[in-house]
Amino acid sequence: MKRFVLLSAMVVLLVATTPGLALAGDTATTAGTSTIEDVSLAVDTVWVIVAALLVLFMQAGFAMLEVGFSRMKNVGSVVAKILANMGIGLIAYWVAGFAFAFGDGGSLNPLIGLQGFFTDPGADANATFAGLSWTAVPLSAKFLFQVAFALVSLAIVWGTMLERTKFAVYLIFAAVFAGFIYPTVSHWIWGGGWLTDLGMQDFAGSTVVHLQGAMAALAGTLLLGPRIGKYDEAGRPQTIPGHNMPLAVLGVLILWIGWWGFNPGSTLSAVGAPFADIALTTNLAAGAGVLGAMAMSYVYRRNVDVGMAGNGAIAALVAITAACAFVDPWASIVIGFVAGIVMYVTLLSVDRIGVDDPLGAIAAHGMGGIWGTLSCGLFATPALAESVGAGQGGLFYTGSFYQLGIQALGIVTAGAFTFITSYAVFAVLKATIGLRVKPEEELNGLDISEHGVFGYAEQLVATDPNGSARTLPDPLERTIGGTG
Amino acid sequence: MEQRPIAQGTGTGNNVLSVYSDRVELSSGFPGQNTTSVGLKQIANVSIQGWVNCTLTIEINDGRRLNLERMALPDARQIKAVIERQKRMAGLHE
Numbered sequence: 024m025k026r027f028v029l030l031s032a033m034v035v036l037l038v039a040t041t042p043g044l045a046l047a048g049d050t051a052t053t054a055g056t057s058t059i060e061d062v063s064l065a066v067d068t069v070w071v072i073v074a075a076l077l078v079l080f081m082q083a084g085f086a087m088l089e090v091g092f093s094r095m096k097n098v099g100s101v102v103a104k105i106l107a108n109m110g111i112g113l114i115a116y117w118v119a120g121f122a123f124a125f126g127d128g129g130s131l132n133p134l135i136g137l138q139g140f141f142t143d144p145g146a147d148a149n150a151t152f153a154g155l156s157w158t159a160v161p162l163s164a165k166f167l168f169q170v171a172f173a174l175v176s177l178a179i180v181w182g183t184m185l186e187r188t189k190f191a192v193y194l195i196f197a198a199v200f201a202g203f204i205y206p207t208v209s210h211w212i213w214g215g216g217w218l219t220d221l222g223m224q225d226f227a228g229s230t231v232v233h234l235q236g237a238m239a240a241l242a243g244t245l246l247l248g249p250r251i252g253k254y255d256e257a258g259r260p261q262t263i264p265g266h267n268m269p270l271a272v273l274g275v276l277i278l279w280i281g282w283w284g285f286n287p288g289s290t291l292s293a294v295g296a297p298f299a300d301i302a303l304t305t306n307l308a309a310g311a312g313v314l315g316a317m318a319m320s321y322v323y324r325r326n327v328d329v330g331m332a333g334n335g336a337i338a339a340l341v342a343i344t345a346a347c348a349f350v351d352p353w354a355s356i357v358i359g360f361v362a363g364i365v366m367y368v369t370l371l372s373v374d375r376i377g378v379d380d381p382l383g384a385i386a387a388h389g390m391g392g393i394w395g396t397l398s399c400g401l402f403a404t405p406a407l408a409e410s411v412g413a414g415q416g417g418l419f420y421t422g423s424f425y426q427l428g429i430q431a432l433g434i435v436t437a438g439a440f441t442f443i444t445s446y447a448v449f450a451v452l453k454a455t456i457g458l459r460v461k462p463e464e465e466l467n468g469l470d471i472s473e474h475g476v477f478g479y480a481e482q483l484v485a486t487d488p489n490g491s492a493r494t495l496p497d498p499l500e501r502t503i504g505g506t507g
Numbered sequence: 508m509e510q511r512p513i514a515q516g517t518g519t520g521n522n523v524l525s526v527y528s529d530r531v532e533l534s535s536g537f538p539g540q541n542t543t544s545v546g547l548k549q550i551a552n553v554s555i556q557g558w559v560n561c562t563l564t565i566e567i568n569d570g571r572r573l574n575l576e577r578m579a580l581p582d583a584r585q586i587k588a589v590i591e592r593q594k595r596m597a598g599l600h601e
Contacts, residue, residue, distance in 0.1 A: 246559065248577060251521050256536055258520075450559040457579035461515045462523040 064159055067292040071164040074288020077281050078171035082109060084277030085178040089185060090478075091271025092330070092382050094263070096468025097186045099478030104181055104190065108197045112177050115202035116170045117142050123206035124169065125154035125214045133217040136210050142166050154214030158291040168288065169209075172232050173201050175285075179236025180445075182382035183244045187251075187459045190473045192452055196445075200239060204444050208235055208437045222414035223433040224403060224426065226301075227289040229345030229395035230437050237389030238438050239445035241378070246449045247458045249379030251465055260374040263381070268329050275333035279309055282340045286347040297410075301347045305340065308347075308359030312339020315363025323367070330383075331367060338366035338387040342395030348411050349403035358398045365390050396434050400427030514589040516563065516582035518575035524563070526589045529597075531565060533573050543573065547594050553587045555580070563587070 082105055089101045119140055126136030127150070139151040148155075148162040155165050177200055181193060211218040212225050225231055255261055265271055286305045290296035316335020320328040339359035343350075346358055369386035378385065398417075403426060405416030414426050452458055459465070464472035471477060512525035512532075523534045531550065533543045545567055552566040563583040565573040575583075 248517065248519060251517065251523070254521065256520075453560075454558050454580045457581040459517060459579065461582075462517050462525075463512065463515055465517070 063294045066294055067158075068160045068164050070293035070298070071160050071168050071288065071291055074284035075164070075168040075171050077284025078168070078175060078288065081171075081175055081278050081281030081285070082178060084274045084279075084281055085175075085182070086274070087270050087277060088274030088333075089182060089382060091267045091269070091274055092265035093185055094468070095266045095479055096470055096477070098266075098470065099474050099476060100190065100469035101185065102478070103474055104193050105178065107190070107194055108177050108181070109174055111194060111197040112174045112201040113170055115198045116173050116206070117166070119202045120173060120206040121152070121166055121169060123203060124209035125152045125165075127151060127153040128210070132215060133220065134210070135207055135216070136214055154210065155291075160291060165291070168291065172228060172285075173205050173209075176205050176228075176232045176236040177201055179233060179384050179388045180239045180243060182384035182388075183240040183378075183380040184247055185381045186469065187465050188243075188247060189456065189458060189460055190469075191456055192449075192458050195452060196239075196243070196448055199448050200445070204239065204441060204448075205231075205235055208440060211437065212433060218429075218433050218436075219413075221429050221432070222426070223429050224349055224399040224408065224411075224414045225345045225396060225433065226348040226411065226413075227286045227344045229341055229392040230433055232392075233341045233344065233388040234392030234396070234434065234438055235441045237385050237392060238441040240380070240384050241389065242442050242446035243449045243458070244378055244380060244385075246446070246453050249377065250381070251462060253379045254377065258377065265330070265381075271330060272333055275336055279336060279340065282309070282344075285340075286344055289348075297348065304347045304350060304352055304355035305343050307352055308339045308343035308355040308362070309336050310339075311356040311359030312336050312342070312363040312366075315339070315360040316367050317363075319364050319367035323371075331370075334366055334370070334383045334387045335363035338362040338391035341388050341391030342398060345392075345395040346399045346402060349399050349407045349413075349417075351402075351404060351407075354398075354402035358395065358402065361398075362391050362394055365394050393434055393438075396430050397427065400424075400430040513593070514582075514586045516575060516578050516586050518563070519577045522575055524573075524575050524586060526586055526593070528593060531573075531590065533575070545573070547590065547597060550590060550594070553590050555583045555587055565590075 086102050086105045090098045093101055121142045122139040123136050126138035128134065128136045128138070131137060136154060139146065142162070144161065144163045146162070152162065152165070158165065177197055180196070180200065181188070209231050210216045212223055212231050213219065250263060253261055253263060282305055283302055287298035287302045290298045290301065312335040313332050316331045316338070317327050320326065320331045339362040342358050342362035343355050346355070350358065366383070366386045369390040370383045373380055373385050380386070399414070401417045401419055403414065403417040403420070405420055408415050414429065415421060415423070416426065418424060418427050449458065460469060460472060510527060512527055514526040516524050518524065521535055525532045525534070530544050530546045535541045545565070549568050550565055551568050554564045556562045556564070558580055560577040561580050561583040563575040563578050563586060567573070
């Protein structure tokens with residue numbers, strides 16, 4: 024026993040003293056060689072990596088949000104799709120996307136980057152990736168941060184196409200979107216392209232990330248068609264409720280936390296950067312968005328819809344994404360509140376014109392992105408625009424429509440490019456392999472038809488209100504030769 | 508034992524077309540509230556129009572036409588091929 028106590032005491036002593044000795048040694052060495060610039064760069068790099076992690080964590084938010092808004096029979100396909108998209112998106116962006124987005128394009132630089140394929144951290148980063156040469160953090164950190172954004176944009180696409188899309192469609196479109204479509208618009212606005220030159224303001228990607236995702240989603244959904252049972256005989260939309268609202272709200276909260284990396288992290292540096300101010304505007308807007316959507320829900324339906332409140336937060340976060348570094352805190356509240364209202368109205372309109380968007384991604388990310396990008400042209404303060412180094416003050420400060428016009432031009436061109444290219448890709452897929460699963464598979468649920476297992480235990484998988492979690496009724500038991 | 512369709516496709520408006528060994532069923536409404544069943548013998552012609560949003564048309568001997576709009580081309584082709592194959596196998600072609 025004595026021996027055991029003695030041994031334990033020695034181990035504790037060793038554990039307690041070793042790090043101190045090691046750190047003491049390091050401090051002595053570091054103090055002798057490090058400069059203020061080295062420490063500053065290290066802090067910036069840590070900040071960018073942490074921000075990239077937060078943005079990557081948003082995939083968990085999308086997973087929970089989509090799972091919550093799906094029926095039980097489809098939840099396994101949702102998470103499988105998220106994982107597959109992360110895998111494909113990461114590699115496609117590494118192979119080509121990062122080069123198209125931030126590489127030097129020579130004479131074609133206003134349109135697209137053409138250097139730096141198969142991203143190599145050892146390359147001369149500033150020359151090859153001229154679009155990101157304004158920040159000194161290592162190329163790997165830049166890549167990881169940007170690829171996390173591409174993955175977010177890709178995740179938005181699939182929110183509208185839930186519960187009826189073939190798994191192969193996810194895989195193929197993910198490669199094209201992350202490898203070419205998304206990076207092209209990134210280059211226009213962030214990578215030194217023609218919209219950068221015009222002074223478009225989109226600090227963290229209301230247009231680049233969210234509007235692009237929503238436009239691709241709209242293109243896909245138009246070709247895909249609504250879920251079976253979404254519209255009745257007269258074309259009136261029917262509610263297909265998700266199966267787990269707490270999971271959906273957990274998804275919203277994870278996304279909200281992820282936005283702490285999304286917007287403040289877009290400074291791509293920590294030392295001297297206003298990331299705390301950006302975090303403040305971001306969170307104020309999100310809070311106002313919840314209130315805006317809840318208010319609309321109460322006015323329209325006389326109850327407070329939890330799903331709508333969550334979408335209100337997301338729409339506001341999307342909207343403030345462009346403006347977060349350009350506006351004062353009071354303006355962020357206005358932007359967020361209006362975003363919640365715009366999202367609600369759009370969601371109802373989209374439903375009525377026959378576009379089945381289970382998650383409300385077109386309303387939250389599409390209209391939220393448009394409103395947020397335009398809001399820069401209204402609320403951007405001249406001082407903040409100058410300190411960021413993009414564009415000029417908005418209409419309410421300068422009386423000039425110039426910035427608002429640039430913002431509108433960016434929305435139209437980026438939206439049109441993404442919609443047209445995405446529509447073309449989805450059209451080719453529809454004409455070759457088809458976009459949606461067979462009706463029988465859709466009614467049985469994608470978990471069993473596409474992945475061979477249920478997301479939940481089979482006994483727990485509930486039929487939806489229309490009783491569709493089963494195969495079509497046995498035709499032999501029905502009247503042959505007529506309606507009935 | 509439940510008979511499973513040989514081929515299936517979805518069109519707009521909850522329309523689902525299922526091809527069985529002896530007939531074609533068009534279910535509309537949800538879930539399959541209205542069903543039109545046509546024996547393969549009654550089918551005169553099957554045609555496809557379009558590439559991306561296809562329209563599958565089944566012409567019936569009594570003059571009716573069943574249209575399934577905004578279909579995917581592979582689904583429409585498969586349905587057409589299955590109907591023609593089944594008719595051939597049953598010796599139903601004129």
